[in-house]
Amino acid sequence: MLTTKTLLLDAIFDPQKGWEYSPSHVPLKRIIGDDGNVNYAVTVDDNVIMVCEQSEWKGGEASDVPANRLVAKVYFTGLEISDALAFLQSNAGTSGLPAWGLDGDGDLTLQTAFPISADFPVEWARKQLLVCMALLREATYDFLKAVNQEEPETAAPQHLSSQEDRFDWDSAKQVASVAGEFLKAFLR
Incomplete structure (x- = not known):
């Protein structure tokens, strides 16, 4: 269904x-996916966070629970997972917010989501999404810092979102200044 x-x-x-x-502070790019769904590539401190609305369950599955939710996700490529248990334990430690996973290509993902409806207040959704993006940014920073400590400095992990081009992850070592602003925005 194209929309x-x-x-x-x-x-x-x-x-x-x-x-x-x-746009100079937080670059945005609106993308229409192959499936017709709207996605936003939001760049936060040189990290691309893909944001989309989910409106139906994958594979058209039926459920009594509405599928509508906002999803924010970071995609990683070029990383070999040697200890999946560590990611599962991390999910338990954060109560799943954010949560690690694998996409259809087998690439590592880190995502958050929360339910929405047509009458959900935009300002509340924005504030909640900003917190979700801040959590993703912080977890991404911590993860890349840990990965880079285990590997030589020249072997920075590659990162690729399914809809975006590769970009330089060396700059991802910076402090999450925008993420901090996002968290402050939620507290207003």
């Missing part, structure tokens, strides 16, 4: 509806 309409996603990133971050 370019969203319940809340477009409104969240609309400056006229309260998005207060300039």
Whole structure:
């Protein structure tokens, strides 16, 4: 089903509806996926976080629980997972927020999500999404720092989102300044 309409996603990133971050501070790119769904590539401290709305369960499965949710995800490639148990333990330690997983290509992912509805207030969704992105940014920073401590400095992990080009992860070692602003925004 092809659609370019969203319940809340477009409104969240609309400056006229309260998005207060300039494109130079937090670059955004609206992408229409092959499946017709709207995605946003949000760059936070040189990390690309893919944000989308989920409106149905994968594979068309039926459920009494609505599928509508906002999803924020970081994709990693070029990493070989030697201890999947560590990722499962990490998921338990964070109560699944954020949670590690594997995508259909076998690439490592880190994601968060929360349920939404058509009448969910945009400002609440924005604040919740900002917290989710801050959690992803912090966990990504910590993960890459740990990976880089185990490998030579020249062997920085490669990163690729399913919809974005490769970018330089050496700059990912910086402090999460935008993520901190996102957390402050939620506390307002």
